[in-house]
């Protein structure tokens with residue numbers, strides 16, 4: 001399965017709302033495979049289909065490499081996910097593959113229950129806490145066209161986006177240097 005290009009802010013496709021998947025078929029399973037291959041290639045806690053330019057409501061979350069000492073996968077492949085229960089609050093430093101080079105602390109629910117269809121089209125009810133709960137909330141936000149910095153206070157959002165612009169300019173500068181090198 002191909003590794004796909006990840007869209008980055010301010011690409012307006014990241015601001016659209018995902019479309020519910022009417023049926024989990026081979027085409028949807030191929031999308032999930034692409035998400036898994038792309039996430040494993042780039043490294044990260046989760047990825048939404050929106051981020052590879054596919055507007056279907058599908059996300060994956062895999063926090064295993066960060067939460068298990070042996071780095072065991074805890075892959076969740078979620079189609080049409082909905083958070084049905086939330087409890088508590090937690091402040092967590094988040095980054096996003098679509099907003100590379102910066103991070104900020106975001107307030108999230110500490111625990112949750114999410115319902116979704118798995119790759120066989122079966123309804124799954126999954127309880128999560130800690131990093132996994134945060135990652136699920138972050139990825140589900142993508143399906144609503146929401147990026148984590150939207151949830152920051154005005155000043156912190158401004159500083160985060162200034163850092164992001166600077167990081168983008170540095171990347172572009174470095175790319176330019178590489179291109180002009182002999």
Ligand code: NI
Nearest residue numbers: 095096097098
């Ligand atoms: Ni993200």
